[in-house]
Amino acid sequence: MSTQQEADAAVGIHADLGWALTTVLRAYGRAADCAVADLPGGSRGFRLLSATAHDCPRSQLALAQHVGLDRTVVTYLVDDFVAAALVTRQADPVDRRTWRVVVTDIGRCRLEQLEARLRRVEDEVLRPLGRQDSAQLRALLRRVAVSTAGGEPVATSCGDVTRLSGPGPA
Amino acid sequence: MSTQQEADAAVGIHADLGWALTTVLRAYGRAADCAVADLPGGSRGFRLLSATAHDCPRSQLALAQHVGLDRTVVTYLVDDFVAAALVTRQADPVDRRTWRVVVTDIGRCRLEQLEARLRRVEDEVLRPLGRQDSAQLRALLRRVAVSTAGGEPVATSCGDVTRLSGPGPA
């Protein structure tokens, strides 16, 4: 990682490596957070809505485990989603303890809108590279991402960095 | 951006672009947060300590503006840093309203430790690429970072994504 001063200097020197990673990360992360800010729960809400929309209807617990959220959080988020008419809770005929969370047309529409926004954020972030280098960067990132998500979890100095199970801004 | 299901599928397909960016971002962001978690203020604390260590002593307000934090936050963080003996507050002879924040040896040592950890996180994240592709990715990221930090701010769907003035994990 770099220092603040190095970062400032880097505009002239461009020497530090970690600084680049961090800067891009933060730029994208912020913009992505921002893009989904008007959805209840922000980026976590986006992950949940995504999972809800693209999987066949599941219980809240299943959703929670799938996107790595606590049960209680999912309750709150689904409450908000229902209030915003993005999803509905439908009784599960076989297990009356659980709800099946189902996306509405409004929810699907909203999700597409958010996905479009996030695509735009990406393009914006990667704009400085040309078309070709942009593709190159994406390819390299994809390789990292695949092994990060599918292979070994990223080992770090503390234990809670688990294997990432999915996408989500920031 | 991608969907959860696509993300899962991507382990086989590797098709989605935004998913890669997001996954790497999150993996690194989490690990970096984690690496500095034991510092008061986490990533923000790191940024502040960095700035304090590598600049000549400055007032809290100057530091706040430099790293993009609120004055009050800096007060809290410096309090914590002082308690942890990472910095000292020294009276400014020319303006008795202000403090000069000065890093201690302990603080400098701690900072180096954190920087080492963050370097390790980077290496870990980029390990899947070989040495060469890793360098390639870093070069591309650096180009993006330079224009992000030095050039135009990243345009997004909302207004608060400002020009990034420095580094900092996550």
Next chain:
DNA sequence: TATTGTTATACTCTATAACTATA
């Protein structure tokens, strides 16, 4: 007895504004 979902509680961050002391 275990599990799904809900509710209640508390805790951490952060942001805002009021306050003091100096300039």
Next chain:
DNA sequence: TATAGTTATAGAGTATAACAATA
């Protein structure tokens, strides 16, 4: 009157645990 720093208050977000209904 304006500025540097501090303190107080409140709010959002999150985590934990207790609870009700069902299996």
